[in-house]
Amino acid sequence: xxxxxxxxxxxxLLATGALWMISAPDPLPMGEFADDPGGDPARGQTVxxxxxxxxxxxxPESEDKLVLAGGQRFPSDFGTFIAPNISSHPQQxxxxxxxxxxxxxxxxxxxxxxxxYYPAFPYxxxxxxxxQDVVDLWSFIRTLPASDTPSQPHEVGFPFSLxxxxxxxxxLYLDPAWIVPGAESDEMRRGRYLVEALAHCGECxxxxxxxxxxxxxxxxxxxxxxxxxxxxxxxxPDKLGWSAEDVAYYLETGFTPDxxxxxxxxxxxxxxxxxxxxxxxAAVAAYVKALPDGGAMN
Amino acid sequence: MKITATRxxxxxxxxxxxxxxxxxxxxxxxxxxQGQFNILAINLGILGDMARGKAAYDADAAxxxxxxxxxxxxxxxxxxxxxxxxxxxxxxxxxKAEIWDDWEGFAGKWSGLGEAAxxxxxxxxxGQEALGPAVGQLGGACKACHDSFRAPx
Numbered sequence: 001x002x003x004x005x006x007x008x009x010x011x012x013l014l015a016t017g018a019l020w021m022i023s024a025p026d027p028l029p030m031g032e033f034a035d036d037p038g039g040d041p042a043r044g045q046t047v048x049x050x051x052x053x054x055x056x057x058x059x060p061e062s063e064d065k066l067v068l069a070g071g072q073r074f075p076s077d078f079g080t081f082i083a084p085n086i087s088s089h090p091q092q093x094x095x096x097x098x099x100x101x102x103x104x105x106x107x108x109x110x111x112x113x114x115x116x117y118y119p120a121f122p123y124x125x126x127x128x129x130x131x132q133d134v135v136d137l138w139s140f141i142r143t144l145p146a147s148d149t150p151s152q153p154h155e156v157g158f159p160f161s162l163x164x165x166x167x168x169x170x171x172l173y174l175d176p177a178w179i180v181p182g183a184e185s186d187e188m189r190r191g192r193y194l195v196e197a198l199a200h201c202g203e204c205x206x207x208x209x210x211x212x213x214x215x216x217x218x219x220x221x222x223x224x225x226x227x228x229x230x231x232x233x234x235x236x237p238d239k240l241g242w243s244a245e246d247v248a249y250y251l252e253t254g255f256t257p258d259x260x261x262x263x264x265x266x267x268x269x270x271x272x273x274x275x276x277x278x279x280x281x282a283a284v285a286a287y288v289k290a291l292p293d294g295g296a297m298n
Numbered sequence: 299m300k301i302t303a304t305r306x307x308x309x310x311x312x313x314x315x316x317x318x319x320x321x322x323x324x325x326x327x328x329x330x331x332q333g334q335f336n337i338l339a340i341n342l343g344i345l346g347d348m349a350r351g352k353a354a355y356d357a358d359a360a361x362x363x364x365x366x367x368x369x370x371x372x373x374x375x376x377x378x379x380x381x382x383x384x385x386x387x388x389x390x391x392x393x394k395a396e397i398w399d400d401w402e403g404f405a406g407k408w409s410g411l412g413e414a415a416x417x418x419x420x421x422x423x424x425g426q427e428a429l430g431p432a433v434g435q436l437g438g439a440c441k442a443c444h445d446s447f448r449a450p451x
Contacts, residue, residue, distance in 0.1 A: 254440070254441045
């Protein structure tokens with residue numbers, strides 16, 4: 001209820017004018033990503049795997065995770081979002097897009113028609129992606145098969161169905177700055193890039209405030225499961241007493257130190273990380289071990 | 299003296315009532331199924347530690363652990379999952395309601411575990427190198443079921 005009232009208040013303010021301007025989409029300048037220099041699809045595949053694009057965009061019961069037909073449902077406090085078709089199909093997918101359109105979606109959360117995307121699409125993390133990774137990812141994703149399955153509309157009621165309101169939300173929460181400042185070593189920087197930019201661990205492991213924004217001062221401190229009962233565990237050292245090696249082994253095999261085996265949405269994350277080089281798993285583990293207790297950022 | 303004895307008796311009664319109220323008794327089948335999963339994890343731990351080089355390889359111990367996993371995988375599951383024992387019905391379980399909605403799917407995952415367990419049983423005593431892939435395959439069977447049928451804590 002608090003959420004609804006808060007959002008209604010925002011919408012009411014919007015109607016008053018000035019905020020209408022602030023809520024306008026803020027796309028990349030036309031010149032950026034204007035020419036496609038042609039990326040490296042092999043590198044792009046690694047970006048694709050680490051970023052978990054297929055985990056959300058493959059069809060719900062499909063064995064082939066590379067057909068990005070969409071259709072999976074993501075319940076939230078604001079309604080149910082349904083992942084769209086992002087296959088190479090020119091009408092139902094994104095086959096007719098330019099690199100500029102693609103970069104705008106990932107780095108700004110703005111569609112080719114200039115509308116805001118919902119943050120169920122984790123562009124709040126992807127905004128930190130390296131430009132070269134965007135180019136390589138684009139060159140890879142276009143090699144994937146086309147699917148003619150139409151995208152389904154989200155099941156989101158008023159007022160959240162007003163995409164314009166997301167402009168204000170973005171003013172509050174879309175921030176390209178790193179969450180953990182000052183990563184000292186190459187390994188820590190790689191770990192931070194994987195966690196904060198590509199693999200969007202925070203989308204599940206960090207609690208959200210009344211407007212659905214991530215609480216940066218409880219970073220990776222655990223959160224209620226979005227689909228109802230249960231909690232997604234904390235990754236901060238005060239709660240997760242695992243060694244760095246244990247974390248890396250879990251990301252490879254799904255085994256906890258007492259050989260329980262992972263479940264739920266973490267299974268897809270592990271399937272992806274098992275395909276990455278061991279140095280990447282070690283880098284994420286080093287980052288996780290260096291988190292402050294309770295995820296308190298200052 | 300008397301007062302102390304009465305007090306002690308009272309304290310004992312309160313404590314007994316207290317624990318009874320706190321420890322919600324889980325139905326027998328739920329305790330049994332959780333126990334079976336823990337037996338799996340303990341034996342997988344013996345093999346996993348050998349595969350990772352955290353424990354010295356011991357062919358006899360590896361074979362016994364693999365045999366135990368095969369034995370557990372032969373337990374008939376329906377009696378351990380009676381109606382009314384999902385996480386929606388009672389506290390203290392992580393069994394999702396989907397198990398009952400899609401019993402065939404759940405049973406399929408349990409047979410998947412059986413197959414992976416048998417492959418592991420065949421190689422467990424043949425040397426440390428063979429353990430890694432076989433343990434990984436078994437772990438895949440655990441995850442495949444937890445993915446759809448076990449709720450987070």
